[in-house]
Amino acid sequence: MGKSxxxxxxxxxxFPYYQDDPAYYTEHLKNxxxxxxxxxxxxxGYILNSVIQKFHWPxxxxxxxxxxxxxxxxxxxxxxxxxxxxxVARTLAEAVKRDTxxxxxxxxxxxxxxxGPNGEFLLEMERSASPLFGIVSYGVHSTCYVEDADGxxxxxxxxxxxxxTYPGMLDNSVAGGMSSNEHPFxxxxxxxxxxxxxxEEVTRANAVAAGCVTYFYVRGPKAGGETDLAQPEVExxxxxxxxxxxxxxxxxxxxxxxxxxxxxxxxxxxANGEFxxxxxxxxxxxxxxxxxxxxxxxxDYLEILARIHRRLEFPTASHATN
Amino acid sequence: MGKSxxxxxxxxxxFPYYQDDPAYYTEHLKNxxxxxxxxxxxxxGYILNSVIQKFHWPxxxxxxxxxxxxxxxxxxxxxxxxxxxxxVARTLAEAVKRDTxxxxxxxxxxxxxxxGPNGEFLLEMERSASPLFGIVSYGVHSTCYVEDADGxxxxxxxxxxxxxTYPGMLDNSVAGGMSSNEHPFxxxxxxxxxxxxxxEEVTRANAVAAGCVTYFYVRGPKAGGETDLAQPEVExxxxxxxxxxxxxxxxxxxxxxxxxxxxxxxxxxxANGEFxxxxxxxxxxxxxxxxxxxxxxxxDYLEILARIHRRLEFPTASHATN
Numbered sequence: 001m002g003k004s005x006x007x008x009x010x011x012x013x014x015f016p017y018y019q020d021d022p023a024y025y026t027e028h029l030k031n032x033x034x035x036x037x038x039x040x041x042x043x044x045g046y047i048l049n050s051v052i053q054k055f056h057w058p059x060x061x062x063x064x065x066x067x068x069x070x071x072x073x074x075x076x077x078x079x080x081x082x083x084x085x086x087x088v089a090r091t092l093a094e095a096v097k098r099d100t101x102x103x104x105x106x107x108x109x110x111x112x113x114x115x116g117p118n119g120e121f122l123l124e125m126e127r128s129a130s131p132l133f134g135i136v137s138y139g140v141h142s143t144c145y146v147e148d149a150d151g152x153x154x155x156x157x158x159x160x161x162x163x164x165t166y167p168g169m170l171d172n173s174v175a176g177g178m179s180s181n182e183h184p185f186x187x188x189x190x191x192x193x194x195x196x197x198x199x200e201e202v203t204r205a206n207a208v209a210a211g212c213v214t215y216f217y218v219r220g221p222k223a224g225g226e227t228d229l230a231q232p233e234v235e236x237x238x239x240x241x242x243x244x245x246x247x248x249x250x251x252x253x254x255x256x257x258x259x260x261x262x263x264x265x266x267x268x269x270x271a272n273g274e275f276x277x278x279x280x281x282x283x284x285x286x287x288x289x290x291x292x293x294x295x296x297x298x299x300d301y302l303e304i305l306a307r308i309h310r311r312l313e314f315p316t317a318s319h320a321t322n
Numbered sequence: 323m324g325k326s327x328x329x330x331x332x333x334x335x336x337f338p339y340y341q342d343d344p345a346y347y348t349e350h351l352k353n354x355x356x357x358x359x360x361x362x363x364x365x366x367g368y369i370l371n372s373v374i375q376k377f378h379w380p381x382x383x384x385x386x387x388x389x390x391x392x393x394x395x396x397x398x399x400x401x402x403x404x405x406x407x408x409x410v411a412r413t414l415a416e417a418v419k420r421d422t423x424x425x426x427x428x429x430x431x432x433x434x435x436x437x438g439p440n441g442e443f444l445l446e447m448e449r450s451a452s453p454l455f456g457i458v459s460y461g462v463h464s465t466c467y468v469e470d471a472d473g474x475x476x477x478x479x480x481x482x483x484x485x486x487t488y489p490g491m492l493d494n495s496v497a498g499g500m501s502s503n504e505h506p507f508x509x510x511x512x513x514x515x516x517x518x519x520x521x522e523e524v525t526r527a528n529a530v531a532a533g534c535v536t537y538f539y540v541r542g543p544k545a546g547g548e549t550d551l552a553q554p555e556v557e558x559x560x561x562x563x564x565x566x567x568x569x570x571x572x573x574x575x576x577x578x579x580x581x582x583x584x585x586x587x588x589x590x591x592x593a594n595g596e597f598x599x600x601x602x603x604x605x606x607x608x609x610x611x612x613x614x615x616x617x618x619x620x621x622d623y624l625e626i627l628a629r630i631h632r633r634l635e636f637p638t639a640s641h642a643t644n
Contacts, residue, residue, distance in 0.1 A: 017633065018340050018341065019340065019633070019635040183617070184616075184617045184618065185616070185617075185618060208612070208613035209610075209613040209616040209617065210610070210612075210613060211611060211627055212617070212623070212624065212627055214624065214627070214628060234624060236617055288531075288532070288533045289532050289533060289611055290530070290532075291531040291532060294507070294531040294644075295505070295506045295507075295531065295534070295558055295641040295642070296505060296506065296507060296641055296642060296643050296644050297642060297644045298642060299441065299642040300640070301534070301641070302534065302536065302556060302638045303633075303638070305534055305536070305631050306631050306632065306634070307633065308631075309627050309630075310628065310633070311341070311625075311628035311629065311632070311633075312628070316624045316625070317624070318621045318622070318624075319617040319623070320617070320618060320621040320623075321618050
């Protein structure tokens with residue numbers, strides 16, 4: 001008896017819901033401080049109290065209010081995103097020097113954006129630090145598949161066994177984090193080329209945007225580094241139907257090998273817990289949208305659909321450019 | 323300048339969210355009592371206080387607790403669904419006799435189910451009464467479309483101008499409420515035959531389940547009857563791609579006429595506010611899933627996706643039969 005689809009979703013969407021138990025939610029929230037910046041009322045992320053204690057917060061740019069449980073990046077009211085980012089970068093550089101957090105040993109040298117309630121770009125920070133601040137992170141996930149007389153088969157990579165996070169687990173065909181200034185479709189094109197050796201023209205011709213999944217992850221031991229860090233996430237979803245003669249191959253050291261799995265094989269690997277948690281969620285969404293998993297098959301259909309489209313309690317990005 | 327897609331979504335998903343303003347949400351909730359039944363802890367619906375006052379509640383089967391704001395259907399702990407339904411039916415028959423509620427003048431003679439937290443069938447009640455109790459209602463909505471060298475066109479019906487609710491507005495190709503004991507796919511097959519004259523074999527061969535949309539509607543004047551009634555809804559979604567020679571025609575008096583609209587014409591009618599609110603939501607979901615509305619087009623992409631997959635604060639149905 002393997003894992004149910006709802007169990008897989010719950011491994012990914014782990015932060016409690018107010019409506020399930022208001023008292024528990026309110027109590028749980030007290031394990032966190034609220035990340036804010038001068039001049040913006042919105043809470044931008046949840047910082048675990050233990051992180052607050054370990055961090056060295058330079059007093060000239062951080063104000064910690066223990067009563068209201070806020071950590072505010074203090075600047076002039078008209079500070080620019082560049083100025084805010086510079087202050088965060090300095091704080092992080094000091095934490096790296098002191099080796100305060102295990103998670104920062106996995107420094108990525110990629111910048112993740114933080115947005116305000118009107119979609120305004122507030123600041124950017126090093127990717128590996130984002131779970132310390134509990135900010136929303138953005139990525140793209142796509143399912144490349146073949147559908148012909150032999151039925152549907154999905155291109156599924158296995159992560160490198162030496163990868164820092166989720167080593168050896170199964171992944172989505174193309175998946176990756178979106179840095180500041182990236183937009184979903186162009187990010188997909190880049191990741192598909194880099195990670196799956198998918199020619200740019202194939203991605204551009206075949207990729208179809210199909211929504212997004214959102215969930216509130218809380219990091220466990222397999223994520224690497226400190227646990228219990230809040231990690232609300234948005235993954236923009238693309239379906240990429242390819243011809244049977246298109247072959248996905250590792251383009252870098254992140255993937256060990258790609259396999260073409262039938263729907264049944266993929267479902268079995270899901271139930272076996274072989275997929276990285278958020279990849280399981282993306283596949284469940286894919287199966288639902290394609291009528292492979294229906295209300296008549298899945299007892300938890302409604303709960304799954306609501307949880308993988310969670311309304312996050314933080315401002316989120318707008319990528320409208322057209 | 324027409325309505326934005328988010329404005330259309332907000333016309334449908336109207337009940338406030340706790341996370342947007344906890345104080346306002348808590349205050350707003352005080353306009354309602356919680357519908358419960360003996361032996362089940364869950365809140366099954368929100369009953370507007372003005373409904374509580376107008377209803378004649380026979381004291382032998384209803385307990386009203388003004389302090390905790392609950393209205394409980396009181397039965398023996400081992401009551402059956404049939405017994406509970408009978409008590410509700412008696413209460414409603416009395417309300418009809420007294421003509422207490424305008425909304426009950428639209429008596430449908432269809433029974434809607436109420437489920438408990440473990441998916442157990444608790445009771446059923448007359449469809450037109452469901453907004454009085456604020457229970458979750460279930461339906462199917464499908465988009466029938468043609469896709470060929472001329473591009474994509476959608477089969478869009480206009481509601482009869484004499485219909486009690488949303489007269490003359492545009493609707494989804496096939497849409498209807500799910501009664502007790504119905505399951506999504508079979509409900510779709512029935513509605514497609516009855517309302518759109520779609521032969522059963524065409525629906526069975528071409529309909530693809532594609533998830534559901536969920537939202538918390540609050541009835542306005544166009545819905546007919548009392549306003550401000552809570553109406554949380556689940557709509558199971560199906561895409562039905564048909565050949566260009568399949569023609570949808572009204573099968574009963576509910577639809578005036580079907581039109582085959584291009585994507586651009588459909589978008590324009592949406593922005594003009596010509597669609598019944600929940601039909602707009604289903605079309606926005608369709609456009610997102612088909613890559614017609616993308617993150618690069620739509621500034622409110624994330625907010626829209628989360629709101630049309632709202633996690634309702636009531637137990638919901640399980641239709642698993644396979």
